[in-house]
Amino acid sequence: MPSSTSDVNRDRQRFDYVLRLADSDLVLAQRLGEWVGHGPALEEDIALTNVGLDLIGQARLWFAYAGELEARFAGAGRSEDALAFLRDSGEFRNLLLVEQPNGNYADTMARQLYFDTWHRLLLAELTGSTDARIAEIAAKAGKEVTYHAERSASWVIRLGDGSDESHDKMQAAIDDLWMYTGELFVPDATELVLAQEGIACDASTLLPAWREAIGAILTEATLSVPDATWMQQGGKRGVHTEHLGHLLATMQWLQRAYPGAQW
Amino acid sequence: MERSEWPLWEVFIRSQHGLAHKHVGSLHAPDAEMAIKNARDVYTRRNEGVSIWVVPSSAITATAPGAKESLFEPANSKVYRHPTFFPMPDAVKHI
Numbered sequence: 500m501p502s503s504t505s506d507v508n509r510d511r512q513r514f515d516y517v518l519r520l521a522d523s524d525l526v527l528a529q530r531l532g533e534w535v536g537h538g539p540a541l542e543e544d545i546a547l548t549n550v551g552l553d554l555i556g557q558a559r560l561w562f563a564y565a566g567e568l569e570a571r572f573a574g575a576g577r578s579e580d581a582l583a584f585l586r587d588s589g590e591f592r593n594l595l596l597v598e599q600p601n602g603n604y605a606d607t608m609a610r611q612l613y614f615d616t617w618h619r620l621l622l623a624e625l626t627g628s629t630d631a632r633i634a635e636i637a638a639k640a641g642k643e644v645t646y647h648a649e650r651s652a653s654w655v656i657r658l659g660d661g662s663d664e665s666h667d668k669m670q671a672a673i674d675d676l677w678m679y680t681g682e683l684f685v686p687d688a689t690e691l692v693l694a695q696e697g698i699a700c701d702a703s704t705l706l707p708a709w710r711e712a713i714g715a716i717l718t719e720a721t722l723s724v725p726d727a728t729w730m731q732q733g734g735k736r737g738v739h740t741e742h743l744g745h746l747l748a749t750m751q752w753l754q755r756a757y758p759g760a761q762w
Numbered sequence: 763m764e765r766s767e768w769p770l771w772e773v774f775i776r777s778q779h780g781l782a783h784k785h786v787g788s789l790h791a792p793d794a795e796m797a798i799k800n801a802r803d804v805y806t807r808r809n810e811g812v813s814i815w816v817v818p819s820s821a822i823t824a825t826a827p828g829a830k831e832s833l834f835e836p837a838n839s840k841v842y843r844h845p846t847f848f849p850m851p852d853a854v855k856h857i
Binding site for chain 1: 768789790791792793795796799800802803804807
């Protein structure tokens with residue numbers, strides 16, 4: 500049976516949405532990978548790498564599904580590797596937050612806290628998606644992300660409520676990255692259409708629970724919640740900060756230099 | 763700046779329900795809660811456990827290596843303490 504125009508559009512939108520989830524996982528995993536061998540303690544090095552590996556596993560599931568969706572409207576779908584290694588920064592749909600540099604450990608943990616808390620809430624919603632594949636991947640990833648969120652909260656609380664120096668660094672990190680949290684809750688047309696059909700989640704609905712969770716953690720950490728209202732946006736449209744290009748150059752050079760190289 | 767090492771913790775993991783927790787190694791962590799999290803990441807990555815205990819290494823009292831002769835060697839010559847020395851009646855099964 501030939502598929503209708505609206506089916507094709509819906510698959511295209513679904514592809515775009517799934518790619519956003521994949522890209523944010525992949526880019527953050529690449530950032531966390533930069534800590535390998537540089538963690539503040541061996542145990543922390545292993546633990547943070549585990550989080551990165553979880554995210555790569557999740558990215559692979561999303562990329563595989565994105566490739567299948569692409570095949571439905573484009574005739575052929577790209578492989579996981581092609582999607583990860585052969586797109587330029589303008590084609591990446593990840594959140595600006597996750598491409599920000601690692602900085603010091605407080606910066607890394609602030610980025611992680613903001614992302615994990617949002618990710619946990621989002622995946623919980625997506626387990627109810629009318630798209631069975633999305634619901635299935637969200638359920639699997641949700642268990643991992645619940646742990647990620649606990650872990651990053653533990654660190655923010657310990658650094659915030661630690662020494663004077665760790666408190667100041669943690670507060671600075673929380674403040675610096677705040678402007679990248681706005682776009683986590685701004686749905687675009689694609690998201691709203693898919694949300695209406697129960698496929699995706701309208702990200703704006705996650706904001707109250709996110710603010711409540713972040714507020715409770717920062718209070719326990721003796722930190723103040725930033726009150727700045729100006730927010731950066733652009734990840735969903737492929738408009739990124741200057742950091743993404745450098746990250747992709749490091750991540751993609753091997754496949755670019757030796758196309759099709761296998762491990 | 764004051765710089766101090768995180769305390770050392772001994773990690774015990776129960777591999778399945780019904781078995782005892784078994785010592786698997788040690789690690790550093792700033793406090794008990796982080797020690798549990800680190801133990802989860804360092805020692806249960808390959809599906810090794812269903813429960814974790816962590817104990818501050820400083821809370822463990824150990825025998826001194828030098829006391830080996832007086833503590834353990836006397837038992838070497840008392841093989842009759844092994845239950846294999848007691849013949850079991852044929853009628854008793856599954857022992």
